[in-house]
Amino acid sequence: MTIAIIDDELPMRRLLRAGLADGVRLVEAETGEAGIGLVAQENPDVVLLDLGLPDIDGIEVAKRIREWTDVPIIVLSARGQERDKIAALDAGADDYLTKPFGIGELQARIRVTLRHAERAKGPNPEALFESEGLRIDLSARQVFVEDSEIHLTPIEYKLLSTLVRHAGLVVTHKQLLTEVWGPAYAYEVHYLRVYMAQLRHKIESNPAQPRYLTTETGIGYRLRFT
Amino acid sequence: MTIAIIDDELPMRRLLRAGLADGVRLVEAETGEAGIGLVAQENPDVVLLDLGLPDIDGIEVAKRIREWTDVPIIVLSARGQERDKIAALDAGADDYLTKPFGIGELQARIRVTLRHAERAKGPNPEALFESEGLRIDLSARQVFVEDSEIHLTPIEYKLLSTLVRHAGLVVTHKQLLTEVWGPAYAYEVHYLRVYMAQLRHKIESNPAQPRYLTTETGIGYRLRFT
DNA sequence: ACCAATTCTTGATGCAGTCTTGATACTTCC
C-alpha cells in the first residue's frame, strides 16, 4: 500500500506520517508539479492533496491527475467554503476534508476509497502509449514522434488522449465529440474531421495512409497499436 | 435517476426535495425498517441516510443495506463526533455529511458517488464469440479470421453482431431486418441475401458451403458454434 | 490595455467507400 501526500506544510506532513505509518509506504511532494510527477511515478493507492500549494492550484492538480488515472484523491484543505468543496469534487476529487480533521476520520475515509477501488479494479488504463515511432505520455502531456517532441494544441491533445485511453478499440464519433468538446457538440462530426486531419499531419509520416489514426467509416476512429 | 431518503424529520426531507428536485425521482421513508424495504423495492441510485431514526440506528440500517447491495450510501447526520463518522463509514457508508450542510455540497458528493458507480459497472461481460478460426469481439468492434483482422462495413458488422448475440439460435428474417435496418425494412429480405453473401465472402473459407453462417430455409439464418 | 500570434470555427469542394437496386442463375422441396 502506497499513499502519496501533496502538501507544502511540514507539520501537516508530520501529522500524516504519524497517523498513517502502519504498514503503509508514504511518498511526499511539496509542489503541484512535483506531486503530479510523483503520482505518475509511484502509482499510489491513494492521493492526499492540499489545495494551497505554492505553484499551481490544487484543483488544477486534481484535474491533471484525472487526465490519466482514477486513483482516489482525498483533498485536505483549510478552505471550508462550499464552492471550494464543489469545485474540488467536480474536478475529480473523491472526498474533501476540512482542516483540522481527526486522523481517525481520515483513516476511515481512506478505507472507503480503498473499498471502492477494490470493487472497481479491472484492466487499469495505461498512462503510456508506445508503438514504433510514436510515444504518448499522458501523465507528462507529451507526444514524441521519432524521439522528437511534437506540439499539440489543447483540442488536438484532448482528442488524441481520448483515443489513447481506448487504444486499440473503436471510439465512436459521438463518444469523441462528447468527451472532447462536450455533450452539446455530440453531432458536430465536421470538427472531428478537421482535427483528425491535423493530428495525422503531425503524427503520421504519410497522412493519406495512416498507420495509427485509422478511420472506421460510419462509426468513428481508432488508435491502432502497430 | 432515483434517490432514496431515509429520515424521520419532515423539514429535512422538505429541504432535500427542494434541493434535488431537478429530473430526479425521490422516494422517502421515515423509519429504518421502512427505509431498508424502500431500498430493496426501488433499487435507487443513491441513498441518503439519517442516523437518528426512531426505530433502529442508522449505522445498523447501513449494515443491513450492505448485506445485499453496493448502492452508494451518504449519511446525513447531526452527530459530528469522529467516532460516529468512523462507525458509519466502516459500516458501509460511502460519505458522511454533518448537518447543517450546503445543498450544493450534497449535490457534488452525489455526483461523486454516481461517478464511482458508473466506473464500477465496467466493461460489459461476455461480448465475445470464439470458434476455431473465427473471433468476434463486440466491445472492441473487431472481427478476426485465422488471427488476421477483417474489415466490415457498418451494416455488415451490425448484421453479424446481431447473429452473435443470438449465437447458435435461428434468427428470423424479420428479426434481423428490424434490428439492423429498422422496422420499416422488415420485409426487404433481398437486403439480407446481399449482405449475408458479403459476410460469407469475408468470413467463410468456402462461402458456398458455410461453416458458420448457415441458412435456415424459409425462416432465417443462424451462427453456428463449431 | 493593446497588439501579434496562435488556435478555433465554419464553409466549400472533390473523392472514396458504402448502400441500394435490378437482373440472372441456382437450389431445394413438393
Add this chain to the structure above:
DNA sequence: GGAAGTATCAAGACTGCATCAAGAATTGGT
C-alpha cells in the same frame, strides 16, 4: 418439372470522408 426460396454479380446513387482556406475568437506577451 415447377415454384418458392436462395445466391451472386455489378452498376449507379448516395452518404460520409479528407482537405484546403479564410474569418472569428482566444491567448500570450509587452
